[in-house]
Amino acid sequence: MIIAGLMTGTSADALDVVLAEFVDDSIAEATLGVRILASREVEFDHRLRADILRLLEPADVPLSLVSSVDARLGLFSAEALQQVCTELGVEADLVVSHGQTVRHDITDGTVTSTLQIGQPAWIAEVTGAPVLSDVRARDVAAGGQGAPLVGILDGLLLGNVEAPTAVLNLGGIANITVLAPERAPLAFDTGPANALIDVLARRITKGEEGFDRDGDLAARGRVDDDLLADLLADPYYRLPAPKSTGKELFHADYLDRFLGTRTNLGEHDAIATVTALTARTVADACRVHGVTTVIASGGGTRNPTLLGRLASELGPGVTLTGTEEAFGLPEGAKEALLMALLGWLSWNGLAGTEPNLTGAAHPSIAGRLSPGHGPLNLPAPREARPTHLRILPT
CATH class of the missing domain: 3.30.420.40 (ATPase, nucleotide binding domain)
Known part of the structure; x- marks a missing residue:
């Protein structure tokens, strides 16, 4: 299964794109293998980056700016991924888009809300693949920090x-x-x-x-x-x-x-x-x-x-x-690979969070799915999460 992981971090300077092929490892039981097919850092254009940075400052902003960046970042992500897929001559079976965190509100140590923007519908429309997004909110709803998920x-x-x-x-x-x-x-x-x-x-x-x-x-x-x-x-x-x-x-x-x-x-x-x-x-x-x-x-x-x-x-x-x-994992690929891994887990009905890691009341399956050009057709849920991830040679 080929999964694209898209990550926009708190530095807000670029979009990290990873294309990862996940395979059941034949060498060791309960081991999942992953082959990094591509890893790219795609810099934002000046206007988009400036507007993202404006959203990250603790000042009131017009709702129109939030809506605009949500759409533009979604389209930017879609086009960046499509270009990588075209270069490699492959298509992603699933895309996982983290989006840009613009709010992560905490009161007395409890996360009360978290908001990532970058409209996944643009990615689904351009690539035709289903898109998993909003990967932090469910953990927050379960009483967790929603971060770090890594x-x-x-x-x-x-x-x-x-x-x-x-x-x-x-x-x-x-x-x-x-x-x-x-x-x-x-x-x-x-x-x-x-x-x-x-x-x-x-x-x-x-x-x-x-x-x-x-x-x-x-x-x-x-x-x-x-x-x-x-x-x-x-x-x-x-x-x-x-x-x-x-x-x-x-x-x-x-x-x-x-x-x-x-x-x-x-x-x-x-x-x-x-x-x-x-x-x-x-x-x-x-x-x-x-x-x-x-x-x-x-x-x-x-x-x-x-x-x-x-x-x-x-x-x-x-x-x-x-x-x-x-x-054997390039430092620039790690966060986007995390997104791809969360996609593999959610697609297979497995939790992507743990209470001891985020403080949530229970593990949660991460994210929400937007269909691609066809209907969603998920496999039967797996019984257990792998215990080890092995980076395979390309």
Whole structure:
């Protein structure tokens, strides 16, 4: 079964597209095999990205903008996927579209609503394939955080571990899945990854760059210890897991509350400090759980200044590596592969969430289905979820 996974993360810079072929693995029982047929990062056009970023700021916006971005992002996703399928000469049996999270509202630690936009009907119309979307809402309805969902994928990739291991994603927000011997897996957002870094990168470059390319901007500055201490005092970091957050908390106005009284702070020192914040909060979260290996992915892994700071914060007793080395999975493909995996699970009647990972009252089958050009024809539900996912050679 060929499933397309489409992922738009909190950095809102591009659409990640993965075409994945899932097969029952003949080598090991209860193992699912997956072959990555294609992995692409398709950058948004300037107008679409600007409008998405506008929706992510904590300010009132016209409903017409929400509706417009919902349609334009859906059509953009459809055309990007269709182009990849045409290049490969294959068709997807199922498409899973995460869409863009524009709200993830939390009150007293409870997620009260989550909203992802990017109209799936456009994707179904253009590709002809059924589309699974809205993959977080059911977990939220069951009392869960709805995020991070990647714990299911991380557990299947890692299997049994001999020592506490964290699988880390450095997107706009940083999240980890912690697996340890004789302990239930745990997943949660640690805090900002690139969210605050990107804000300052856009300011420093006057909008020419949406991120700190190669960590060059932070490398020019020095960490301001007083500012870092104030940022670390945010109550979010002391909340117990499972927990989730987003740009509803970590946004430009939030950062300006700390920078406003520091008029003499250089812009490169500011971005060096928020880079140190990401590294420190990830390392602190890993330290709490006795992690000895960190397997990282996401856009933040392309920032050597951030990775160097993270390695330093983790210390010499912790191994920092990537998903390519650990699993044979390109770092840029992981989140979109998660979407494809959730599609395979839902298509086969299997839950894509676990209470220990999201805090929900029970496991849930993720998402809602939009028919393609033909009627939906789901297979008989499987009895059990695979225990391992193996990346197959292409």
